[in-house]
Structure formats: C-alpha cells, structure tokens
Amino acid sequence: SQTIHQWPATLVQPVGSPLSLECTVEGTSNPNLYWYRQAAGRGLQLLFYSVGIGQISSEVPQNLSASRPQDRQFILSSKKLLLSDSGFYLCAWAITGDTQYFGPGTRLTVL
Amino acid sequence: GESVGLHLPTLSVQEGDNSIINCAYSNSASDYFIWYKQESGKGPQFIIDIRSNMDKRQGQRVTVLLNKTVKHLSLQIAATQPGDSAVYFCAENGVGYSTLTFGKGTMLLVSP
Numbered sequence: 001s002q003t004i005h006q007w008p009a010t011l012v013q014p015v016g017s018p019l020s021l022e023c024t025v026e027g028t029s030n031p032n033l034y035w036y037r038q039a040a041g042r043g044l045q046l047l048f049y050s051v052g053i054g055q056i057s058s059e060v061p062q063n064l065s066a067s068r069p070q071d072r073q074f075i076l077s078s079k080k081l082l083l084s085d086s087g088f089y090l091c092a093w094a095i096t097g098d099t100q101y102f103g104p105g106t107r108l109t110v111l
Numbered sequence: 112g113e114s115v116g117l118h119l120p121t122l123s124v125q126e127g128d129n130s131i132i133n134c135a136y137s138n139s140a141s142d143y144f145i146w147y148k149q150e151s152g153k154g155p156q157f158i159i160d161i162r163s164n165m166d167k168r169q170g171q172r173v174t175v176l177l178n179k180t181v182k183h184l185s186l187q188i189a190a191t192q193p194g195d196s197a198v199y200f201c202a203e204n205g206v207g208y209s210t211l212t213f214g215k216g217t218m219l220l221v222s223p
Contacts, residue, residue, distance in 0.1 A: 032209055034210075042215075042216075043200070043213055043214070043215045043216050044155070044200070044213045046210060049209060049210060051209055059210075090154050090155070092154075096208055096209055097143065097204065097208045098143075099145055099157050099160055100145075100202075100211055101157060102147075102154035102155045102156070103154050104153060104154050105152075105153065105154045107152070
C-alpha cells in the first residue's frame with residue numbers, strides 16, 4: 001500500500017529565516033506530487049505540482065519554491081520567510097486523473 | 112475562472128440523523144468528483160468519489176449523488192456519528208486532469 005510522509009510536523013521560525021519542508025511517498029512510482037497551503041479555517045490553496053522529476057508547475061507567485069530531486073520526494077523551500085507564510089502545509093500524491101491522497105501536514109508558524 | 116462552491120458553510124445535526132452536504136460546480140467539462148473529510152489538525156482524507164458517467168455511488172454510510180444537469184454534487188451521511196464532525200470538501204478535476212479544484216468546505220457538527 002502507498003504511504004505519504006511529511007516532516008516536520010510542526011515548525012516555528014522567525015521572519016527572514018529559510019525553510020525546507022519535505023514530503024516522501026512510498027509504494028508507488030512516478031506519482032504526481034502537490035504542495036498546498038491552508039490558512040486557519042480556510043480552504044486549500046495549490047502552490048506547486050509536479051508530474052515528474054525536475055518538473056515543477058507553480059500556481060501562485062510567491063516567496064516559496066519547490067523541487068523534486070527524486071521520483072518520490074518533493075521539497076518546499078523559502079530563502080526568507082514572511083509572516084504571511086504561516087499556515088498548514090499539505091503534500092499530496094496522485095496518479096493523473098485519479099484521487100489525490102494527502103499527507104499529515106506541517107504546521108508552520110512564522111514569528 | 113471555474114470554481115467549485117458549497118452552499119452551507121456550517122451544518123449542525125443530532126447524532127443518528129442523516130446529513131446532506133451540498134456542492135455546486137461550474138465547469139461542465141469536469142468528469143471526476145471527490146469528497147474529502149478533514150479533521151482538525153490533520154490532512155484531508157478521501158471519502159468517496161464519482162465519475163461523470165454515474166449519478167450515484169454508495170460507500171459505507173456515505174452516498175454521493177451527481178446531478179450533471181444542474182451541476183450539483185452532494186454527500187449523504189447516514190446515521191451521523193460524533194466522529195463524523197469535521198470539515199468536508201468537494202473537489203473536481205481541473206484542466207489537463209493533473210490538478211483538482213477544491214470547494215471552500217463545510218463544517219459538520221454532530222451533537223450527541
């Protein structure tokens with residue numbers, strides 16, 4: 001069966017510091033991978049998605065970037081965090097045209 | 112642009128009642144729809160899906176209905192339990208079928 005991991009689970013960072021969130025998937029090959037952000041009590045905002053190694057599509061221009069160094073690894077980064085980067089970050093995987101499955105999420109607080 | 116929306120932001124029911132959560136979509140080209148359940152502090156969990164060649168699909172205590180004529184999707188939960196309390200999102204497949212468009216979510220509150 002497939003599993004998806006995210007770490008860290010929670011993170012508190014000062015404004016201006018760098019960020020690296022990691023997502024890995026097990027039990028499947030060549031999945032589509034997604035990064036979402038969710039503000040408190042709000043819906044899901046798609047940030048980036050990838051249909052293959054080295055292929056990244058950005059949905060929202062912002063302070064963040066994404067990379068996919070391996071088939072089942074997806075990384076979300078920032079060089080300098082802003083207060084507005086706070087939120088709940090979710091990674092998901094899917095086979096094209098099928099259901100997306102979400103990880104447990106990372107709660108990021110920027111102070 | 113195209114979007115998926117929900118009629119009711121909060122739904123309060125008594126334990127044992129049946130719950131119905133509604134969703135309107137605007138992209139007539141969408142052919143795949145999903146319902147997710149999200150508990151506080153957790154990632155969304157897949158509940159049930161339906162493709163546009165079907166009108167109804169049933170799972171364990173849940174039923175999804177699709178009305179393509181009026182572009183309406185609903186999730187029915189039978190004998191609602193306190194553990195069903197969560198935010199429910201509908202989603203539809205987007206352009207190119209690599210992404211999903213999510214609705215804003217409905218909070219379901221179940222009282223014992």
